[in-house]
Amino acid sequence: MASPSISLRPAVQSDLERLWSFLAMAAHVPDDGDVRRDTTEDLRLAAYIQGWMDEAKDLGVVAMQEGRAVGAVWARQWSERRHGYVWLPGEHADLPELIIAVEPGLRGTGTGAALIRALQEAAGPRFGGLTLNVRDDNPAARLYRRMGFSEVGRIPNRVGGESLVLVWTMAAA
Numbered sequence: 001m002a003s004p005s006i007s008l009r010p011a012v013q014s015d016l017e018r019l020w021s022f023l024a025m026a027a028h029v030p031d032d033g034d035v036r037r038d039t040t041e042d043l044r045l046a047a048y049i050q051g052w053m054d055e056a057k058d059l060g061v062v063a064m065q066e067g068r069a070v071g072a073v074w075a076r077q078w079s080e081r082r083h084g085y086v087w088l089p090g091e092h093a094d095l096p097e098l099i100i101a102v103e104p105g106l107r108g109t110g111t112g113a114a115l116i117r118a119l120q121e122a123a124g125p126r127f128g129g130l131t132l133n134v135r136d137d138n139p140a141a142r143l144y145r146r147m148g149f150s151e152v153g154r155i156p157n158r159v160g161g162e163s164l165v166l167v168w169t170m171a172a173a
Helices: 013-026 035-040 111-127 140-146
Strands: 006-010 059-065 068-076 097-102 129-135 150-156 162-169
Touching: 006 111, 013 059, 013 068, 013 097, 059 111, 068 111, 097 111, 111 129, 111 140, 129 140, 140 162
Parallel strands: 097 129
Antiparallel strands: 006 059, 059 068, 068 097, 129 162, 150 162
């Protein structure tokens, strides 16, 4: 369960600027004061934000504490022509990919699990599931597995290592 001082709300278009910072956090891009520039240099990374909420398929949840966004999870539905790092052909092709970030001081408090659960509840009926990718050495992979995600593959990541490709479906939940 999330910290008692955390509340969740649906993400809206006005969250876009803050999502750039959360994207940098999720992608481990150093915050040098211009995370938008740093994240837009990698077109596949920028795809997770650019045009977000312009399409009815985009959805997300924001964690708030004392009136400030402290975490977010959002999902984008990809196509073979337009995608971020992961697009799964075949049976998982229509599943949106989620991106999540929680401020470092709140990690391990249940905030991430609450965000994922809220997104699963919103995305499940609409899409039937979600995908994500996570570096193979990221401790968050344990959280994703606890939340019902299963490994379906591995891909090279942008920093030269390997990332796990995970899928959650309502049918398996």
